[in-house]
Amino acid sequence: MSMKAFGFLSFGHYGPGAAPGDYGAKEALQQAVEIGVGADEIGVNGAYFRVHHFAKQAAAPIPVLSAIAAKTKHIEVGTGVIDMR
Numbered sequence: 001m002s003m004k005a006f007g008f009l010s011f012g013h014y015g016p017g018a019a020p021g022d023y024g025a026k027e028a029l030q031q032a033v034e035i036g037v038g039a040d041e042i043g044v045n046g047a048y049f050r051v052h053h054f055a056k057q058a059a060a061p062i063p064v065l066s067a068i069a070a071k072t073k074h075i076e077v078g079t080g081v082i083d084m085r
Contacts, residue, residue, distance in 0.1 A: 007046025008039065009080040029064055036068035040075040050081040 010032065036047045047068060049061040065077045 007044060007076070009048045009050065010035065026050045029067070032064045033067045034078065035073060035077065036064075037071050040065060040068075040072035044075060046076045046078065048078050048080040049080065 032049065039047055045072070047065075049064055052060055061079050065079070068077050
């Protein structure tokens, strides 16, 4: 029997009114890392984050992907969308 792969792409709905309270950079990035760590713990195979050019707190996915990679053991991390403008 082959192992099924399961991952997620975070669209990260950051900003006023997007979630309870207004999230700043620290909170948004901490939540992204916590989601990645939790996903690794339950056996999710992949976590992918996209670029948010106009969101000051989450404009580039590479730093958050690096933080997730440093705190996890098995999950694959990557970018979902990188706009080349």
